[in-house]
Amino acid sequence: MNLEVFKHIYFRMPTAVRLLLSIFVLMFLFGLVIHLVEPNQFPSIFDGVWWAFITGATVGYGDYVPLTIPGRIIGILLLLSGGGMLTFYITTLAATTINHENKLSEGKVSFNGSHHIVVIGWNERTKQLADMIADKDSNQEVVLIDRTLDKLPYRHYPVHFIHGDPSEDVVLVQAKIESADAVLISADITIDERKADINTILATIAVRGNNQDVPINAEILTISQVDNAIRAGADTVISSNDFMSTLFYHELFHKKHTRPFETVLNLLESQQFNHVPLPDKMDGSTFKESVLFFLENGELLIGVIRDGEWHMNPQHDMELDKDDTLLLLSAW
Template identity: 40%
Template sequence: MRSLPQQMLLMFIRLPLLVRTFLIAVSLITFFGIIAHFIEPESFPTIFDGVWWAIITASTVGYGDFVPNSTIGKITGILLIITSAGFLSSFFVILSTAAAARQNEHLEGKMTYKGEGHYIIVGWNERSREVIYSLVNEQKSATIALIDETLKKNPLPHSPVHFVQGRSNQDDVLTRANVQSAIKVIITADPTKDELQADMNTILTLLAVKGLNPRVETIVEILTNEQIANATRAGADEIIQTNMLSSFVMLQSLASQDIVTSFLDLLYQLTEKKLVFLNAEQDMLEKDFAEMSFLLLQDGRLLLGVKRGGATILNPPQPFSIEKHDQLIIIT
């Protein structure tokens, strides 16, 4: 059974080095301030005056408003400088070192993100770069956690991007990105792997994300058609087939360059506008698609089609009535 002093000593030893150094410095300064008051009460009328003199002396500022006049008082000052000044200097050195280490940990992606309601983007590439720039420009308050194992430090240190270094399919890495509090996770394909390996890595990351936060909305990039079903089974809310889009553009370029140019121009214009889904309201039900299109166009909104269940119907054949649970695809 340890005695009370032993328990207190053990508790003191377990404190962080910064706290221990600070407590030692404060204790020594307070001790010498009290001693100075009792040695020379005429020079240090109150204990506070003695402590004030000890702080100024230990910090080597030396205002000169309180000074010891006796020999023993001067010896006390010498002992104060030899002991307390060293601990006080050590405290500030440790403090600055800790601040620098914390900053390095933040840049190197070793710190845990504490925010909530943020986006998580997996993988650093041109696609994720554009997504981050768009989010930052469109949503000034958006916060983003970027996960990547190839980067050594934050590629965007002056933006609202918290970098997390590590493999995205590991629980501890996703926890450092605070996936439990994220509102959306975007998983991009790893360009350093072949297509099948990239898709497998994407699905593993998706499984890890859904295991930690089943409710978070996930958008995944899949390169091969064979892995679309696996991504769906793993819980992907949206699947983007970038290879299919690229193949479509290439195929259309064989027929006519003008078609591709117009298609790309349309995509560029969409970046300045917003493609949204509008749930069919009560007053929209049973209305004809053409009539609904005319009404929306008067408000400056272009109706492209309808999402009904799992099917997306663009420019549906007439007559076509809006039904309950339909989602209108609109450009605003």
């Protein structure tokens, strides 16, 4: 290896690694020299290197001490050079650590994991979602992409923050979108609804272009943009305005002593919906018979999807067909 190649490699190393390598080389040289100068006092090169590190770190155990004038001169040179380098290394390492944490908080560090969930858009809804995921499964990693945040304290939130526009490939590469298990695109409710939906659709197109298989859940605010979101590649379109309007209606006109919002909230916290095809042996059975069948397995049959139509809590004597999809409730 010639000098230019060595310089090319050495000066492209991280600062902390470069300093550590320099310290090892310097301490080895001092250990070798003191061993050659005082072989009786320092029987091996390792003993000399040990003395160099202990002296350079200003610990000074006193187990190895130079006795001759040349040896003590070497010790003085070691304190002047090696000690300063060790101190500089420690301060540089601390500064590098703090700088890295600041970059994490500023969203400038790429994510290097896999099987993670990518959440696009930071708001109170996604904040609570991140807390719920951390509470249910602390091992599940969440990567947040947002362009409006300048800083997100790394220690305070259980997410890996990436600052940037989610419709740009370079930002999605930083979030390692090709290895993600799922993507949620949350609408920006601080801007015009139509503009927010356009941003959501652009992000959906970019994500689908970088990962053809990842499930994309997109929140759309206006009904007119639902079909466009599906065309863009969204697997599930969450029409939050429709959901809230329906919930408002239930709250206004519910029966006495009923609490629709609390009921839905507690239902979704403890139960999950499952869509399953009708088992072959249940073909031709009634809805009531199927309810009893699934209850034995700890699941509750609440509806049937037939030819694209949803039949929630249908008549108990409704006969089920092999092409039906059953809607079940089961514990998480």
